[in-house]
Amino acid sequence: MASKAGRTAGLIGAAVGVLAAGAAAGVAVERQVIGRRSSQRAQLEAEPFGSLRGTPHVFTADDGVELYVEVDALKRSRRQEPQRRKLRNQDAMPEDLTLIFAHGYGLNMDCWHFERRDLAGIGTMVFYDQRSHGRSGRSPKENVSIDQLGRDLYGILQKFAPSGPVVLIGHSMGGMSIMALAEQHPELFGDRVIGVGLCSTSAGGLDRVPIALPGRIGMMVRTLATPTVAALARIPDVVERSRKAGTDISYLLTRKYSFGSEVPPAFTEFVNEMIAATPISVIAEFYPIFSLHDKTGALEPLQKVECVVIGGDNDHLTPFAHSEQIVRHVPGAELVEVKNCGHLGLIEHHREFTAALLGMIERAEQSLGHR
Numbered sequence: 001m002a003s004k005a006g007r008t009a010g011l012i013g014a015a016v017g018v019l020a021a022g023a024a025a026g027v028a029v030e031r032q033v034i035g036r037r038s039s040q041r042a043q044l045e046a047e048p049f050g051s052l053r054g055t056p057h058v059f060t061a062d063d064g065v066e067l068y069v070e071v072d073a074l075k076r077s078r079r080q081e082p083q084r085r086k087l088r089n090q091d092a093m094p095e096d097l098t099l100i101f102a103h104g105y106g107l108n109m110d111c112w113h114f115e116r117r118d119l120a121g122i123g124t125m126v127f128y129d130q131r132s133h134g135r136s137g138r139s140p141k142e143n144v145s146i147d148q149l150g151r152d153l154y155g156i157l158q159k160f161a162p163s164g165p166v167v168l169i170g171h172s173m174g175g176m177s178i179m180a181l182a183e184q185h186p187e188l189f190g191d192r193v194i195g196v197g198l199c200s201t202s203a204g205g206l207d208r209v210p211i212a213l214p215g216r217i218g219m220m221v222r223t224l225a226t227p228t229v230a231a232l233a234r235i236p237d238v239v240e241r242s243r244k245a246g247t248d249i250s251y252l253l254t255r256k257y258s259f260g261s262e263v264p265p266a267f268t269e270f271v272n273e274m275i276a277a278t279p280i281s282v283i284a285e286f287y288p289i290f291s292l293h294d295k296t297g298a299l300e301p302l303q304k305v306e307c308v309v310i311g312g313d314n315d316h317l318t319p320f321a322h323s324e325q326i327v328r329h330v331p332g333a334e335l336v337e338v339k340n341c342g343h344l345g346l347i348e349h350h351r352e353f354t355a356a357l358l359g360m361i362e363r364a365e366q367s368l369g370h371r
Helices: 002-015 041-045 079-088 109-118 146-160 173-184 217-232 236-245 248-258 265-276 280-286 300-304 320-328 350-368
Strands: 030-035 055-060 066-072 098-102 124-128 166-171 192-200 306-312 334-339
Touching: 055 146, 055 300, 066 109, 066 320, 079 334, 098 146, 098 334, 109 146, 109 166, 109 265, 109 350, 124 146, 146 166, 166 350, 173 192, 192 280, 192 300, 192 350, 217 320, 248 350, 306 320, 306 350, 334 350
Parallel strands: 030 334, 098 124, 098 166, 166 192, 192 306, 306 334
Antiparallel strands: 055 066, 066 124
16 A cells, blocks of 8 residues: 555656746747757766755745745945945946746745856845745645735745846746736836746646647546545655655656756756655645646736746656747747756756846846836
């Protein structure tokens, strides 16, 4: 019994836990195809995942759920200060940029490890664990929705970036949170929000995406996934013991659904640990909301800001066609396809993802000078 539940939990924990996480006529789409770059394997294996920490905060959402937040304050060199004082005296000093990162389903803020490391110094960086994930408090079941995640993001923005320009970056479910915010507060975009980065996400239609297997079999697996996860949630003790102990099948499925190429084992272990730390009951509560997700009509405000949409060509969970669909509704957005890349491209091909995000941020900052 325990062995069978453990194997099933490995399948759902890996395959479902990672989910979160062309142009129309007359619409020009800028498409950038990026290949994989070689790197030093030993250095990657030694990467201290989860070691980057900021100043901790607790933010209370509008329904009382406490969200865990970390802020990496912008540190300036002494050489920069005289110039800033000069600008301040001229009453022309631009306010510092704030970057807010929203992670995907089944993960936590640590999934931004490489981006957090490599974008440091651009501005103040705000990371938070989505409700029921990581160190954040548990959400009431009735408030588990993409719309609530959008309200959470709005509260985070108001609290930790009360003034100045803001760039929003979201992976998978985090990208959906940004879309919900755009629907609820379109006035922010082009005013407070100057840039958006959408990584491996979707504006809708996930109910039509097969899980792993093609055609009818894949759709059958997706149809059965919700009741299967719900059944596992009714035996949490058995499932959690198996997930936290780790299994070969869990490891292999995490690698299959997270990555589109061979990656160092440390990458797979890092992702597997984040997924295993998310209770099966949370997986069960959040899973159904993705088949209901449809924010295609909420994308228009993103046309007012610099926007980059990044996806992998081998993403089984939010296929690249979903990135193309987003860009069809956001004319002028940059579309970046990363080759040999799965759903966790922000880890697997972090250099390419960071480079695309950095380009968007630089263009967004340049746009401030033309206002």
